[in-house]
Amino acid sequence: MIPASWDAVERGPLNTKLVNEAGVSVGTVEHVMAALAGAGLQNVLIEVDAPEMPILDGSAAPFLRGIVAAGLRRQNAPVRAIEILRPIRVKVGDAQAALLPVAAPKDGTGKHLVMEFHIDFPDPAIGRQSRVLDLRNGAFSRELSDARTFCRASDIDAMHDKGLALGGTLDNAVVVDGETVLTPGGLRHADEPVRHKMLDALGDLFLAGAPILGRYVGHRAGHAVTNTLLRQLFATPGAYRIVDCDPVTAAALPGAGLTLAELPAETRQAA
Numbered sequence: 689m690i691p692a693s694w695d696a697v698e699r700g701p702l703n704t705k706l707v708n709e710a711g712v713s714v715g716t717v718e719h720v721m722a723a724l725a726g727a728g729l730q731n732v733l734i735e736v737d738a739p740e741m742p743i744l745d746g747s748a749a750p751f752l753r754g755i756v757a758a759g760l761r762r763q764n765a766p767v768r769a770i771e772i773l774r775p776i777r778v779k780v781g782d783a784q785a786a787l788l789p790v791a792a793p794k795d796g797t798g799k800h801l802v803m804e805f806h807i808d809f810p811d812p813a814i815g816r817q818s819r820v821l822d823l824r825n826g827a828f829s830r831e832l833s834d835a836r837t838f839c840r841a842s843d844i845d846a847m848h849d850k851g852l853a854l855g856g857t858l859d860n861a862v863v864v865d866g867e868t869v870l871t872p873g874g875l876r877h878a879d880e881p882v883r884h885k886m887l888d889a890l891g892d893l894f895l896a897g898a899p900i901l902g903r904y905v906g907h908r909a910g911h912a913v914t915n916t917l918l919r920q921l922f923a924t925p926g927a928y929r930i931v932d933c934d935p936v937t938a939a940a941l942p943g944a945g946l947t948l949a950e951l952p953a954e955t956r957q958a959a
Contacts, residue, residue, distance in 0.1 A: 690714055692721065692734075694895040694919065699912040704892055715740040718911065719837075722891030723751035725899065726828030728943025729760055730767070746836035746860040748887055749952060752829060756948050766932040769941065771799065772902030774927040778917045785889075785909040785917045787902050798937030799901040800824045801893075805886045806907045811840055813864035817882035824940045826950040828890065834876055834952040835883035838862035841870060876952075889914050890942070896921075898930070899941050 690696065690708045698705045698713065705715040720741055724732060726748065744750040777786040792799050801823045808816045821831055841863055862880060863870040877883055885906065892914040893900055906914070921927055931937075938944060 692717065692895055693897060694915060694922070697895065697915045699915050701910050701912055704888075704895075704911045704915070713739060716743065717741055718888045718891035719744075719748045720751045720891070721894045722828070722887045723748040723755060723833070725890050725894040726833055726942050727752055727755045727760065727946055728941055729755060730898065731763060731765075743837070743860045746862070747834045747884070748832075748891070749834040752833050753948075753951055756946060756951065767938045767941070769899045769901050769931055769933050769937065770896055770928050771931050772900065772921075772928055774924065776917060776921045776924060776927055778913060778920050780913050780916060783908040783910060783913045785907070785913050786905045787900070787917060787921055788905065790901065790903050796936070797824065798934070798940040800937075800940040801900050801942065802903045803886050803889065804903065804905045805882050805889065805909075807882050807885055808908060809840075809881070811864050812867040813869050814838070814881050817879045819879060819882050819886065821886060823890070823942045825942070825944050826946045828887075828942050829946055829950045830952070832883050832887045832890070835880045835887050836860070836862050836871075836876065837884055837888075838864065838881045841865040885909075893918070901931070901937070 690706045690712060692706060696706045696708060698707045703716040704718045705713050706717055707713040714736055720734065772787050772789045775786060775788050778784065790799055790802060802820065803823060804820045806816075806818045807814070821827055839861060844863070858871045861871065862875065869875060888911065889904060889906055889909065892911055893904060895915070896918055933941065
């Protein structure tokens with residue numbers, strides 16, 4: 689048994705690896721964790737027979753499709769969330785991330801998670817991209833779930849030498865080389881890279897153990913930075929509180945009321 693928890697993460701730049709006290713590990717958990725968060729699934733046991741989660745198409749959409757198709761069961765337990773009460777910020781080199789409190793919206797809906805992300809790559813095919821997304825209800829499914837992992841062609845050999853991305857192909861990742869997108873069919877979204885960074889961040893944040901009510905801001909942030917942010921959050925007295933969600937707040941969580949029809953059209957056709 690390996691806990692899906694922030695304090696079981698072995699921090700690294702390329703993926704999120706969970707390790708238990710016996711040293712047993714499973715890597716690349718961020719996409720399935722994002723799918724769980726985006727579907728509103730909070731109590732789950734995942735069985736895997738390999739040291740790494742399958743890459744599938746490089747996004748969270750196949751996981752999300754399977755979850756929604758199987759259906760969720762409501763349990764006789766309160767829905768709990770982590771409300772951010774004080775700003776928490778971390779910086780590692782030129783990367784930084786923050787968790788900030790949010791006020792209840794004036795439209796009467798509950799507090800929820802807002803994500804803001806900024807990336808800057810030298811490759812013109814990626815360049816500078818920014819996006820802000822309100823993650824209420826099915827926004828993750830519609831806007832982020834089908835965004836695929838991406839890399840530069842020059843990075844592939846280095847990852848293979850480390851035993852990473854051994855199943856990676858042009859069919860399950862966006863590979864760029866300068867101004868060129870090498871992946872057949874090109875991008876699913878003009879800003880697919882920053883959307884995938886947000887997908888990763890949502891999966892890494894869900895290792896907090898509950899949905900977050902607050903604002904996440906990432907600048908060039910990766911897996912290790914987001915995990916460092918969570919460690920700082922839980923080490924800071926008064927920075928958060930665990931709340932039982934009332935019906936209004938629960939209805940604003942990612943995945944609340946999600947249906948198969950809300951999945952990206954390309955994903956529905958592939959089902």
